[in-house]
Structures are given as C-alpha cells and as structure tokens.
Amino acid sequence: MGVLKTLWSKLKQAILALKPGRVTLGYPFTPREPEEGFRGLPRVDVNRCIGCGGCAEVCPARCIRVVDTDQTTRVLCFLHERCTFCGRCAEVCPVNAIEMTKEFELSTDDPHEDLVGEYHIWMGPCERCGRCFEAPSALDRLKRTGMRCDEIDAKCAIACPAGVEADSEETKS
Amino acid sequence: MIRDWLIKKILPRALWIYHVNCGACNGCDIEVLDTLTPYYDAERFGIRLVGSPRHADALVLCGPMTRQTAPAVRRAYEAVPDPKVVFAIGSCATGGGMWHDTYNVLGGADQVLPVDFYVPGCPPRPEAILHGVATALGLTTKEVKAMRAIQEGSDVEIEDLPEEQWLVQEQD
Numbered sequence: 001m002g003v004l005k006t007l008w009s010k011l012k013q014a015i016l017a018l019k020p021g022r023v024t025l026g027y028p029f030t031p032r033e034p035e036e037g038f039r040g041l042p043r044v045d046v047n048r049c050i051g052c053g054g055c056a057e058v059c060p061a062r063c064i065r066v067v068d069t070d071q072t073t074r075v076l077c078f079l080h081e082r083c084t085f086c087g088r089c090a091e092v093c094p095v096n097a098i099e100m101t102k103e104f105e106l107s108t109d110d111p112h113e114d115l116v117g118e119y120h121i122w123m124g125p126c127e128r129c130g131r132c133f134e135a136p137s138a139l140d141r142l143k144r145t146g147m148r149c150d151e152i153d154a155k156c157a158i159a160c161p162a163g164v165e166a167d168s169e170e171t172k173s
Numbered sequence: 174m175i176r177d178w179l180i181k182k183i184l185p186r187a188l189w190i191y192h193v194n195c196g197a198c199n200g201c202d203i204e205v206l207d208t209l210t211p212y213y214d215a216e217r218f219g220i221r222l223v224g225s226p227r228h229a230d231a232l233v234l235c236g237p238m239t240r241q242t243a244p245a246v247r248r249a250y251e252a253v254p255d256p257k258v259v260f261a262i263g264s265c266a267t268g269g270g271m272w273h274d275t276y277n278v279l280g281g282a283d284q285v286l287p288v289d290f291y292v293p294g295c296p297p298r299p300e301a302i303l304h305g306v307a308t309a310l311g312l313t314t315k316e317v318k319a320m321r322a323i324q325e326g327s328d329v330e331i332e333d334l335p336e337e338q339w340l341v342q343e344q345d
C-alpha cells in the first residue's frame with residue numbers, strides 16, 4: 001500500500017512538472033531583449049554633448065576621463081571595462097546626451113580595444129586663459145579653425161617650443 | 174597559436190568550470206549560479222560546476238582580485254590542468270570596477286592571470302554570461318565595438334584621426 005502511495009505521489013509530481021512545458025530559454029540561439037529599464041552600455045550623442053564634464057565628475061568607477069587636447073577640443077574618454085552601468089552619468093547630464101543603451105552582449109577577448117568610447121567635442125576657448133570653456137555658440141562654430149593636430153606642419157614643428165614633432169603626412173589628416 | 178588551437182579543440186566538448194570569488198560582492202556569483210539553473214541551462218553546452226580546480230577546464234573569476242585572494246587564485250590557476258581557459262565575469266574582474274585603484278585591490282583579474290574572455294556588467298545578466306561562454310565556444314560572435322566620434326561640423330573625420338592620437342589607450 002505504502003509503495004502505491006509513493007508511486008502515486010511521484011506520478012503526481014511528474015504531471016505537475018509536465019504542465020508548464022519547456023521553460024529553458026533559447027538564448028544564445030534566439031535573441032532575448034532586456035526588460036524595460038535595463039541599463040546597458042552608456043553611449044554619448046556627441047552632437048548634443050556640451051562638454052561640461054559632469055558625467056566624469058559623478059562616475060563612481062571613474063571610467064570617464066576628460067582631456068583637452070587643445071583650446072577648442074575636449075575629448076571624453078570612456079573606459080567601459082570598469083563601468084558599473086549605474087546610469088549616474090545619464091542622470092546628471094544636463095542635455096541628456098548620454099543614453100543607457102540596451103547593449104548587454106559585451107563579452108570580448110580584448111577589453112582595452114573594444115570596450116572604449118572616445119568622443120571629441122568642440123568647445124569655445126576662454127577669453128582670458130585660452131582653455132576650453134563652454135560650448136561654442138553658432139558664431140563660434142563659424143570661427144573654428146580645426147583641430148590643432150591638423151595644423152601641425154613641418155614649419156610650426158620646427159618653431160614649436162614644446163618640441164612636438166610633426167611627420168607631416170600623418171598628422172596632417 | 175598552439176594555445177588557440179588547443180582551446181578550439183577542447184572547448185566544443187563539455188566544459189567543466191571552477192568558480193572562484195576573488196573579492197566579488199556576490200552579485201556576479203549569483204548571476205553565475207543563475208546561468209546554471211534550468212531556465213538558462215548552461216548544461217546545454219556541457220558546462221557544469223566542479224568542486225576542485227583539478228577537475229576543471231576553465232576558471233570563472235568574479236571580483237576585482239583583492240590582495241588577499243590573489244595568491245589563492247594563482248594556486249587554483251596552477252592546479253587547473255592544461256589547456257585551460259579563464260573567464261573574467263563582471264566589471265570588477267574585467268577592469269577592477271569601482272575599486273580599480275584602491276589600496277587592497279590589484280585591479281582586475283588580468284593583473285594576476287592571463288584572462289581569455291571578459292564579460293563586463295555589474296553584474297552581467299545571465300544572458301551576457303551565456304553570450305560570453307558561447308562566444309568562447311564559437312557559437313556566437315563578438316558584438317561590442319569601440320565607439321569613436323567627433324562632433325558635427327569638424328573638418329576631420331574620426332576615421333582620419335591617426336591611431337596615435339586616440340586618447341583612450343593612454344588611460345591606465
């Protein structure tokens with residue numbers, strides 16, 4: 001009798017287990033979209049960014065570096081290999097230039113090569129100190145002369161007090 | 174070269190993994206366990222957890238590699254028979270995460286061991302881990318690419334910018 005009872009309970013369990021059918025996901029062979037509100041890789045819309053550096057200020061992983069390569073160019077360097085996908089940068093950005101995309105398939109064998117973002121932003125130089133200061137107005141945009149790296153030619157390399165060497169074919173892009 | 178060939182040879186078979194916590198907050202460890210549940214079913218690819226590194230083909234590292242765990246992890250790595258594959262799971266293991274420059278953290282699994290595959294995320298979704306393993310097995314392809322862009326109206330295109338002038342590689 002006891003045996004039959006056990007058998008019956010096992011049978012019941014088997015029927016219960018059959019009811020939901022197959023639950024295993026087909027991923028990676030079938031795509032699977034992340035849920036609403038998922039935060040994936042942050043990407044910057046360069047044309048919207050004003051180069052304020054707020055995102056670099058709040059990033060807990062300090063994976064955003066702001067570099068001024070010359071008076072009018074500011075470069076945001078993102079090192080996503082240590083990004084924690086917290087979304088602070090997107091939250092703080094005054095012009096909503098950063099979007100937390102839904103990209104999550106980030107596996108790579110070379111994070112220094114693949115998990116980076118580099119965004120070159122045009123700035124207006126400060127009239128006093130000459131450093132990058134604020135987003136250029138429409139008028140400033142007209143006055144832009146180009147990045148310093150394209151202006152290095154053999155002549156100014158000779159005169160350059162900092163000893164920048166120009167190999168004119170390469171730097172003159 | 175030989176290593177790549179060996180990995181190709183070994184990986185399509187069952188991949189037994191040994192999971193090491195090198196100072197992780199447990200977020201990534203939970204996701205690794207999640208990947209092994211029937212819902213995600215990593216066992217489809219022959220992946221299963223083993224209790225000893227001597228039985229394993231692959232090490233799965235989570236966490237930013239703290240000073241305390243580094244010697245133990247190195248010993249575990251040496252105990253894994255060749256050829257071996259090392260996966261770094263999570264932003265911590267990939268680049269040190271938030272802790273990359275703190276005094277008691279070495280800053281990423283690759284500071285201690287040669288890592289073959291990185292799965293960033295904090296923590297990565299189980300799908301992301303599956304994608305990483307499937308990429309290592311050659312079932313899927315790498316999706317992520319570096320993003321370089323210049324603001325509109327520039328006289329230089331980003332493609333024309335010579336590689337020496339890319340800035341991000343200088344960062345530590």
Ligand code: SF4
Nearest residue numbers: 059083084086087089
């Ligand atoms: S998501 Fe968080 S960790 Fe990643 S870049 Fe933005 S602020 Fe930094």
Ligand code: SF4
Nearest residue numbers: 049050052053055093
């Ligand atoms: S992305 Fe947003 S927060 Fe970051 S520098 Fe640009 S405008 Fe400022």
Ligand code: SF4
Nearest residue numbers: 197198200263264265
């Ligand atoms: S990557 Fe995030 S979830 Fe994983 S161990 Fe580090 S802090 Fe924790």
